[in-house]
Amino acid sequence: MSSACCSASPVAKEHLDHALGSAPATVEPAHHGRGATAGDRADLLVVGRIVTGDPSVPTAEAMAVSAGSIIGIGTKADMDALVGPSTTTISPDGVVLPGLVDPHMHIWTSLLNLTWTELSHRRYPKFDDVVAAVGDVAKKAAPGEWVLGKNFDPSLYPGEPVLTRNALDQVAPDNPVLVMNASGHFFYANSAAFAAAGVTDDTPDPPGGVFGRADGRLNGTIGEPPAMMVMLGPLPKPTPQDIATGVHEILMAAARRGVTSVREAATGSIAGIGEYALLHQLNGAARLPVRVSTAQFSLAGGKSPAEAAADWAAAGVTPFSGDEMVRADAWKVITDGSNQGRSGYFMQPYLGEDTGGKADWTPEGLRGALRVGLDAGWQLMVHTNGDAAVEFALEAAEELLPSYPGTDLRHRFEHASFTTDDQLTRMASVGISPSFLMNHVLFWGAAFRDTILGPDRAGRLDRLASAYAAGLRPSIHSDYNVTDIDPLLSAHTAVFRRLQADGTVLNPAECVTPEQALAAITTHAAWQIHADDRGTLEVGKRADFAVASDDPWSSDPESWPGITFHETYIDGTPAFQA
Ligand SMILES: [Zn+2]
Incomplete structure (x- = not known):
């Protein structure tokens, strides 16, 4: 998107909109941690290979935690004074790192096609494999079941090929197919999807939207939200x-x-x-x-x-x-x-x-x-x-x-x-x-x-x-x-x-x-x-x-x-x- x-x-x-x-x-x-303040004894001791991310002290053997807060980090011996009878010790199976941070991502707009099949260039570096992947999903689907794909990006393939109605009909004759362009501005559909949405060669374009046509026949490309929403109409709404x-x-x-x-x-x-x-x-x-x-x-x-x-x-x-x-x-x-x-x-x-x-x-x-x-x-x-x-x-x-x-x-x-x-x-x-x-x-x-x-x-x-x-x-x-x-x-x-x-x-x-x-x-x-x-x-x-x-x-x-x-x-x- x-x-x-x-x-x-x-x-x-x-x-x-409906579900939200x-x-x-x-x-x-919820304040899950409300009222808890760190004490001078650890409730948790983490022992193992610890990487701090702090260049001045890059590694440690043990880390003492009280009420979710780090109260000690260093050698195991350093932590002795912080350990009490109620301390739980864990030795994770791997290297302990600071939790990573993604400072810019989207939850809400990602929900639309979360469960749709990934058709990105990263997954399918060859265009023909995108088409084949649609066919594979269709073969496993029940007749009439929607085949939904996302993140298809024609700009990354030589000649910028799009998914045509004819190509999608060939690999998925019995299932409606709808694939979203990585830009979020286009869908590509087959004949069954147009039929399910009630869109025919004679359907007028809605204001601001385009049902792509070649020689008067729908070619499979649907441009911009007003037309895209028509195609989403028959899909079940999220709860x-x-x-x-x-x-x-x-x-x-x-x-x-x-x-x-x-x-x-x-x-x-x-x-x-x-x-x-x-x-x-x-x-x-x-x-x-x-x-x-x-x-x-x-x-x-x-x-x-x-x-x-x-x-x-x-x-x-x-x-x-x-x-x-x-x-x-x-x-x-x-x-x-x-x-x-x-x-x-x-x-x-x-x-x-x-x-x-x-x-x-x-x-x-x-x-x-x-x-x-x-x-x-x-x-x-x-x-x-x-x-x-x-x-x-x-x-x-x-x-x-x-x-x-x-x-x-x-x-x-x-x-x-x-x-x-x-x-x-x-x-x-x-x-x-x-x-x-x-x-x-x-x-x-x-x-x-x-x-x-x-x-x-x-x-x-x-x-x-x-x-x-x-x-x-x-x-x-x-x-x-x-x-x-x-x-x-x-x-x-x-x-x-x-x-x-x-x-x-x-x-x-x-x-x-x-x-x-x-x-x-x-x-x-x-x-x-x-x-x-x-x-x-x-x-x-x-x-x-x-x-x-x-x-x-x-x-x-x-x-x-x-x-x-x-x-x-x-x-x-x-x-x-x-
Ligand atoms: Zn963003």
Whole structure:
């Protein structure tokens, strides 16, 4: 969903509205840890190979935990004074690491197609294999059962081939097939799907939508939400239980990659306050497997920024409110679209076009959206994808932020995918840190170089090394479900910048050291989500840790994508076990 990334996909909204409409209207934090303060004796002693993430004391033999807080870490002998009769000792089967942090992912917009078959280029590097995969799913399905696919990205295959109605009919003659383009702006369907949706060669296009045709006959491509929603009509609507199950599955998928904290990057985009209230309700029923920091969407529920801000405030959702598992931390504003979807905002035109895209706001509109967040005391989280979007948002920030001095809000630019040296320097001076969607390089780097932007601009993608050099504290993120939550894979990309398409390196000058890459998924990511009590294993921090098959700090970075996670713990309590 790369073009729809961060924004409220109207398709997802339409499909999920009903189930999310039953979300609670009031926010009731569970406070699982309420009243517990750390004592001077450990209730938990973790013994084994411990990696702290703290460069001054990189490893330890034992870690003492009281009421979820680390009260000692060092040698086993160091911990003797902290152990009492009620101390439980565990020896995890693997290396104990600080829990990883994904500082930008999406729960709600990812629910639409959570259970659909993955048809990404990463999974199927050859186009013919995408078609074959659809056929395989259809063969296993009962006649008439829907075959649903997602993340198909024609821009990554030579000649940009699409899935045609005829091709899908051939591999799935007895099942309706609907495949979503990775941009979120197109579906591809077969004859049975059109029949189920009541769409014929003679059906007029709805305003703003297109049923693609060749010689007057539907060709299988369905463009833009008004037409896409027609195709979703016959699908069963998700129930509130489906939503609850989906949220749990998404967070468990993060935990399986060693993650203990995430930032949900557009909370309220579909159902407004209800999304945040529902997270608390789910956490109250059973502690969530991952801590969730939320960015309140400035257009929550389709309202204006001022109306949305008033709604959040009226519901008691103020900066840093919530509890230790679900906390409202930021104000999300989007300034442009997706670069691979050619809707990012650039100073120069896209290859083969005469435009470089446009901003989502007028300059005054953007200032208004940002001011509303700043007035309420929120950290700003501003989606800026193209270099002109960075400039547009930076000019607004440079004008506004001096009027809000003395705060440590750690404002962020999201993706900041293409930046100039000057922009990075100015971001540092105005107090804005970038969070990069690092796997843009791995999956789309060749497309940016060859077909979308050209080699010079493509080299300026995700400038992690330059961000460090400018004195910034950058993080890297998944933007799930644009890419999977897999921080060590993202960190691997940050070190090597190797393209999946051809194995070449995209601008080696932007490769970072292993330590810098790991900081971007631990300490800096934690700092950016205002989780100063996480990111390393040190006295005074929360006992949020993962048990891994190897230590990324001391192993060859080439091996990082193969590191597996057996368990995660939050506040010293198991959150995920394989
Ligand atoms: Zn996003």
